[in-house]
Amino acid sequence: MEQPLSAPLNGIAIEFGYYPKPCDIATGRFSVQTLPDHENSVATVVGDPNAFKDWIYPGAQQQRDFMSGNVRSMPYNARVFGLPKTHVLTLHEGRSREELDFVVWCLSFFFGMRLTTTEAGFLDATPIKSGVLVDFALVRCTVADVIELALDYLDSEGGDPRAPKRVAAVIHALFLAQYPHSLPFEQFQYLYMALDACFKLVVVKEAQKPSVPHAGRVQWMCEKFDMPVPDWAKSDKATPSSLSVVRNDTVHEALFFDGPLGFSIYGGNQPAADPGNTTLQMQAMVCRLLVAVLGNPGISYVKTPVDTRQRHALELRG
Incomplete structure (x- = not known):
């Protein structure tokens, strides 16, 4: 409501x-x-028993019996x-x-x-x-x-009513991917969808619409905005990007690093399989692309590499 x-x-x-x-x-x-x-609202949220480590969770689903009026806590959490x-x-x-x-x-x-x-x-x-x-x-x-x-x-964007809807969709997918209890394949799927939506936001602005396969879309956006291309996005005719290979297996075969969905971390279950933390880099890439789409793509933040856990300064009009 x-x-x-x-x-x-x-x-x-x-x-x-x-x-x-x-x-x-x-x-x-x-x-x-x-x-x-405001002060009381903040105190209520911060003191909520379902708040933990800067996050708040919905708690157990409540179900009311219409005949007795009794409320029962269900053995599963609410979601919304x-x-x-x-x-x-x-x-x-x-x-x-x-x-x-x-x-x-x-x-x-x-x-x-x-x-x-x-x-x-x-x-x-x-x-x-x-x-x-x-x-x-x-x-x-x-x-x-x-x-x-x-x-x-x-x-x-007055002539394109879907543009703001796509921006909201990218933000929502970026946020959903960071739910603390998401499985690795869930994080990947949300972030890949966010990157693909960023591509749509960018490519529709081109006077001559290029035909860019999934394998080269992140690299194409990086080159357009003069951004460093991460290793997982590099692609050529002989070798598709490693990101697109994971995407094809996950979407078309329900395999995530050769395991059923939920049975493997990103890179596989071998020790140090993904030392670069690709999903974290994908989050950072989505952030940079959103800033480029919404503001000035020449902002220095947009050009920063994604292979770091460093927190960056963002000046919107820089």
């Missing part, structure tokens, strides 16, 4: 959350306000759940509900934690601390800069 929209005289607004920090800004295009019960709303976003200039949702998705990405406008917008688990789901930190830029970037993107 969604939160009802408010309708201020000068725009359209909706509550969103969960974001643990106060945030109050106002410009001619938008405003963000912290809800009055909600958290308190903490802020309200208002957009001016005749914006729509879909644009409100898109801006919140972009805030989610740049904050590195899932935010939602819906009553139950979380699946399986979600971070309760910012920065958990990305490898960058905003430097010399503000929440206002993020919202301006999102609105500028909406304005630039």
